[in-house]
Amino acid sequence: MTIVDIASDLGRIVHPDYPEWDAARGTFNLLIDQRPEAIAFPADDREVATVIAYARRRGLRIAAQATGHNPGPLGSLAGTLILNTSALTGVSIDADARRVRVGAATKWEKVTPRLSELGLAGLHGSSPDVGIVGYSLGGGIGWLARKYGMQANAVTAIELVTAEGHLIRTDPAHEPELFWALRGGGGNFGIVTAIEFAVHPVRELYSGAMFFPIERTSEILHAWTDLLPALPEEITTWATILHFPPLPSVPEMFRGRSFIIVMAAFLGTEPDGRELLRPLRLLGPEMDTFATQPPAALSELAMDPPDPLPYWTTTALIDEMPSAAIENVARIAGPGSPLTMVQFRHMGGALARHEPGAGARATLPGHIAVFGLGVVPEAAAKPAVLAELEALSAVFAPHRVGDYLNFVEEPADGSAFFDTDTWNRLRRVKALYDPDDLFRGNHHIPPA
């Protein structure tokens, strides 16, 4: 894409009447029709500060965006300038210190393979295409979360440009209140230009997936939920109902087929991993990809789509999945369902422990995180997809203990993600650093 220079001190910026406009405003969700006032692509910290000053002069609010993987919560972008961070690149890895520093543009795919070669892993999630900054500011739950917690709490320093245009470094010793708020409070406090975080050695990893025919959804979900209480923190399992679309880009063995899949990542040896998963393997999966793998294999384990899609979602954190709920899920998401995916992630372990020094998103409630997604390839498919997402949400309503901010893809009341003390503290930090509410983050935190 050619971006037009409109002012040398402002960097590159695109307006609605520019030919680049439609490409610039696109996001990962093709159903989101973003219409901000302008989109700026600053190339460095100084240009970020200039864009902030420009927006203030014109009475615009600012939304940071890296990959556009979660644009829905922003809602209408009238009166808003998007500050796209895609030019703020850079990755450096200190293997001895087990520390990584990345620019705000960086996706996990730029870091995970390099770490893997060093026998290290970051706390990335299911998709290598997601931006590290956005993921980290909202929490970040992935394959190693039960053992090591959320990525937000692996963050060791954050650099950002404030509403006043100052570049500041936040860490436990510098601007500690802001450092606390950023780790869970999202993009509400400034434009993050770089982030530093700790990574973990991975000596042994046994991971893979067992594929069962979709008709066995109820049986497999019962077996999976029965197994969870016996699993140590070293293993994280997800059960996923997946209807693969009949597209040429999908590998032939999956194309147009539907499965209930149990995936797992175990930080341990193959014999121990096999023993932990024995009850599931005894059920006779149609395909079984488990093996000792390098850490980079976790990037692809969930088989997330690499390209933008038109879709709607629903999500919940639940405390239990009783038999009746399983039967309803099997009915709603089973053979012939208009939904594309329903995923259940085993939570708990480190996700439930409040470690000293944690950020605003210190823990997440719930035993299981549910995430449902329906692709809407054409307008006619929308009513059926929305009806089934609503039905799914109703199944989990009696068991819902909260919501996870990064998984909520529509505008929501930010206070719902935090307890009252945390929410009030976040609002006080917002009032200190952004009293005019210049920054629109996912999800919005108004100043106290």
Ligand SMILES: Cc1cc2nc3c(=O)[nH]c(=O)nc-3n(C[C@H](O)[C@H](O)[C@H](O)COP(=O)(O)OP(=O)(O)OC[C@H]3O[C@@H](n4cnc5c(N)ncnc54)[C@H](O)[C@@H]3O)c2cc1C
């Ligand atoms: C396919 C897919 C898989 C996913 N898997 C997981 C998963 O396994 N685990 C998980 O926890 N989440 C997951 N997510 C959710 C993901 O973590 C959030 O959507 C996250 O917000 C994406 O960040 P981004 O920068 O890529 O997206 P963007 O839409 O570019 O940004 C999202 C938000 O991040 C903030 N932000 C981004 N950059 C900056 C910046 N430089 N300064 C200030 N604020 C900033 C802003 O508030 C912005 O609105 C997934 C999402 C998708 C689409």
